[in-house]
Amino acid sequence: MNVLVTVTEGATVDDEFRIDGLAIDDGSLTTDLNEWDEYALETAVRLAEADLVDEVVTVTIGPEDCEGTIRQVLAKGADRAIRVWDDALERSEMLDVGAKTALLAAVVETEEPDLVLTGVQSADEGFMATGVSLAAAVDYGWAAVVNALEVDPDERIARVRRELEGGVEERTEVDLPAVLTIQTGINEPRYASLRGIRMAQRKELAVRSLADLGLEASAVESRLRLRELAEPESESEARVLEGSSEEAAAELATVLREQGVGR
């Protein structure tokens, strides 16, 4: 059984940042492995360590700059990696869910994984749709926001737990092949070990262009256009509660209740 993990390099915005046209200034961004994908990767590596999975492959859409992040993923236990990039993507103003789906679907068709794990979302773009959209495109079963997983390779079933609003928990069985979007907290992701970092340098990192994947440039044309990036005006209001401690505490309790804290 094989697992494909989609991995993206996400950007975190510093506390103080500058918007430069339709982008945030590079100087106020830090890039790193997307937090949700880290959990998805850990899930896959643990399945491999439990001998339920033979190979863990990762796929990343991104330029050469993100190879450091991909090596990090290999150091944490992925067996090999695929990076998809193309001049057409470089020129594209924005990669929407449709474009990402087309690229990943092409990789799924060549790799034919039994299980695809994605993060629930990417921290920087937050479409929260790629995993599910991919499942629809390749006609796999799917489950979103998974926070516990058991895989039965013989029955070809993934048993998942999903946390719903209001403290309800749902247990679902999904037939394989399937796409699962993984929620943070499903496990405790490891640090890359020094041995892992060492071995990662020798693992395969294949680069695929649109042509390699049998796609035309039109397949990744975006239906979305970014029009503006703005920092919302923030307001703050301070209120000083006066009187004795008892009076101030009672007043504070009233204010908190009005704001919906406690019952």
Place this chain on the structure above:
Amino acid sequence: MEFGLSEEQRQIREEVRRFAEAEIEPHAQAYDVAEEFPHEIVERAAEMGLTGSYIPMEYGGAGYSILDTTLIVEELFAVDPGIALSIVASSFGCEAILEFGTDEQKARFLEPVALGEMISGAAISEPDTGSDVSSVSTTAERDGDEWVVNGTKMWITNGTVGDFFVVLCKTDPDAEGRYNGFSQLIVEADRDGFSAEKITGKLGIRASDTAELVFDDVRVPEENLVGTENAAFLQQMHFFDQTRTAVAAQGVGIARGASEAALAYAEEREQFGRPIGDFQAIQHKLADMHTKTEAARLLTYKSAWKVDQGEDITRLASMAKEYASRVAVEVANEAVQIHGGAGYVNDFPVERFYRDAKITQIYEGTSEIQKNIIARELLGKGL
């Protein structure tokens, strides 16, 4: 000439930094105050392979070079020297086993250390033996196929938490020449007659365990001899380039941690209506601190790189160790000064850096000994 790190080295540095910030930093103050060995953190570090970075892959380590190890040491010490030392010192003594030990010794001792199942130590200093290593008085006498060890070792890192120690003993009291007649023996902590007493009240690196070891007729089998009988002094000297470079890296780490903390504080702290970093008096301090740190780092990198090339670099290693430890003390001092009153209490890490920095001028050969060595090498005088 190439000054850049490889992609792999950058990855090591980043991952160790992530570990240090997430796993060490939040607990540094508590372990310092309690003078407690950070077992849980050392275990997590072992999972990542930080306890045996230089131990070869075949014995469970990562087989990294001295330069790679230098990067790791700097990252850990930049966050907390006490916990950092607890991690990197968990393989003290193993360098002798790796270089001079038998295959059987390597399999038995190196792998458990690399995997974090055992902690080792090196026992050289004694109550009356500091800088003058040749005055070691702990003895080991042959009795059949065993060695019988008697004596006291002082200031031994990991003394009460270590599972075994590589102990420098006098094995031939009649040997001629002050460097002859010593041997290194592995003594396991569970041998009868072995005892360790923790030393408390240290100025700094308080999370790291330090103890006095007493050997009272401790018997170890003859196969616990490391390398050649009576040749331990030369064996020990073999590692000075490496261990002094490692202490230099500790100094660089402390200086970096302190200078970064000072920079952050200077940008944040406001007086007279503006950040104190706007004042030239503070700016010049910051400029000096960061320049010295960078200079110490380059000296240390060069020393580490030369060790990896297999060159004999007595003078350079002593220069790196003396300079980087001095920079650590100076920079930590200025970092506290920039913090003002806030730097005098342990709410900020600079108070710890200030106390922790001093040891780097003392252990692995004091600054005075390093200068003697540098001068001796310059003037072409022998040992």
